[in-house]
Amino acid sequence: MDVIIWGGFLGSGKTSLLIPFAKYLVGRESSGKPSLVIIENEIGQVGIDDRVLKAEGLTVRELFAGCVCCQLSSSLITCLNELKEQLDPRWVIIEATGVALPQNIAETLATHRYITDIKTVVIVDAQRWNELSFKIPMLVETPVSKADVVLINKIDLVGPVELESIEASVRKLNHSVHIHKVSARTGINQDVWGEVIGQIE
Amino acid sequence: MSSSFTHPSVFSFSREVSPGKIVSGSDIASVLIHLIEDLQQWAVRNNYLVGHIKAFVEKDGQTLRISATKGTPDIHQSSGWESIEFNSFTLNMTAIIFGPDAKKLSDAAVTRFDRWMSPLGGYYENEIIRGTSGNIAPQAAKIMEIKRHVLQSRLKKYNIKKDDLGNKERKGKS
Numbered sequence: 001m002d003v004i005i006w007g008g009f010l011g012s013g014k015t016s017l018l019i020p021f022a023k024y025l026v027g028r029e030s031s032g033k034p035s036l037v038i039i040e041n042e043i044g045q046v047g048i049d050d051r052v053l054k055a056e057g058l059t060v061r062e063l064f065a066g067c068v069c070c071q072l073s074s075s076l077i078t079c080l081n082e083l084k085e086q087l088d089p090r091w092v093i094i095e096a097t098g099v100a101l102p103q104n105i106a107e108t109l110a111t112h113r114y115i116t117d118i119k120t121v122v123i124v125d126a127q128r129w130n131e132l133s134f135k136i137p138m139l140v141e142t143p144v145s146k147a148d149v150v151l152i153n154k155i156d157l158v159g160p161v162e163l164e165s166i167e168a169s170v171r172k173l174n175h176s177v178h179i180h181k182v183s184a185r186t187g188i189n190q191d192v193w194g195e196v197i198g199q200i201e
Numbered sequence: 202m203s204s205s206f207t208h209p210s211v212f213s214f215s216r217e218v219s220p221g222k223i224v225s226g227s228d229i230a231s232v233l234i235h236l237i238e239d240l241q242q243w244a245v246r247n248n249y250l251v252g253h254i255k256a257f258v259e260k261d262g263q264t265l266r267i268s269a270t271k272g273t274p275d276i277h278q279s280s281g282w283e284s285i286e287f288n289s290f291t292l293n294m295t296a297i298i299f300g301p302d303a304k305k306l307s308d309a310a311v312t313r314f315d316r317w318m319s320p321l322g323g324y325y326e327n328e329i330i331r332g333t334s335g336n337i338a339p340q341a342a343k344i345m346e347i348k349r350h351v352l353q354s355r356l357k358k359y360n361i362k363k364d365d366l367g368n369k370e371r372k373g374k375s
Binding site: 009010011016042043044045046047048049051052055098099125127128135136185 | 206207209211212213214215250251252253255256257259262264266268269270271272275277293294295297299
């Protein structure tokens with residue numbers, strides 16, 4: 001199983017971007033078996049994003065009431081083992097909570113016997129990047145510094161100068177990261193997903 | 202750079218609502234937008250930081266999802282949602298906010314739920330309210346530090362260079 005850790009701070013648009021990305025991934029697989037399972041992790045006891053993803057026809061497993069990067073890591077391992085035995089999907093996407101540090105999840109899974117590869121995609125909220133970097137730098141900058149791909153979302157809500165500055169900040173934190181500037185609100189060009197897949201496959 | 206906030210409080214909320222009269226999807230959306238904006242304004246007034254506030258309602262495969270951080274809430278709804286008629290519905294809601302303690306957040310959310318839902322009339326059944334206080338960020342930082350320390354000890358013990366640990370090696374293990 002190839003694992004994609006789908007991270008990003010609260011409200012950055014993780015689920016809104018995950019829906020079209022997951023549908024793109026499912027659409028390119030031709031085998032009959034489930035090719036993609038999403039593990040939805042939420043810190044609240046009542047899930048919302050899992051319901052949203054299921055309503056979109058996606059296969060979802062839930063891990064609630066804690067964060068897999070620090071509190072529920074053993075539950076995540078158990079969940080992955082069960083997925084392998086029951087569905088054996090090609091892809092597993094772990095949608096982390098908005099306060100997770102994705103690299104912690106990657107470290108937890110680094111030696112998992114069923115996982116062939118782990119990549120991290122982090123969503124950045126362009127509208128709140130400057131505010132969040134100032135108020136809670138660890139939670140927004142650390143995930144970016146370890147990401148393989150960064151999607152700068154909500155670009156429709158900022159001007160070109162601010163966007164350029166955000167991109168420079170991201171690049172400063174992570175020289176080798178692949179950056180895409182998108183807006184879930186206005187829609188994502190399928191070519192972007194093709195490029196993202198190419199960068200993590 | 203300064204860090205004003207270290208951990209969020211989390212409030213999760215699931216309630217079955219029976220308004221006591223037929224209401225439209227549009228009525229529900231309108232009430233929820235007011236509720237969420239009221240909670241946003243409470244956070245702003247108190248200099249809190251909104252992680253996110255989300256609400257979700259589903260009926261027969263039709264969905265309404267409203268989410269907000271700062272500014273105008275985002276609304277995603279199935280086509281035709283406005284005209285669907287409800288005599289009951291389940292509302293799922295989560296608010297994650299940096300600044301207040303869990304009780305303060307819980308009180309604020311429940312007060313606003315009652316304020317905005319009461320005009321619909323009726324009663325709530327199978328009430329489930331769950332609130333949790335998050336302390337996620339400090340725990341994550343502490344665990345990351347411990348993991349880093351353990352990894353460094355192992356690298357030293359087995360004389361492994363960090364560059365040797367990569368995806369290629371992981372792929373080989375499968």
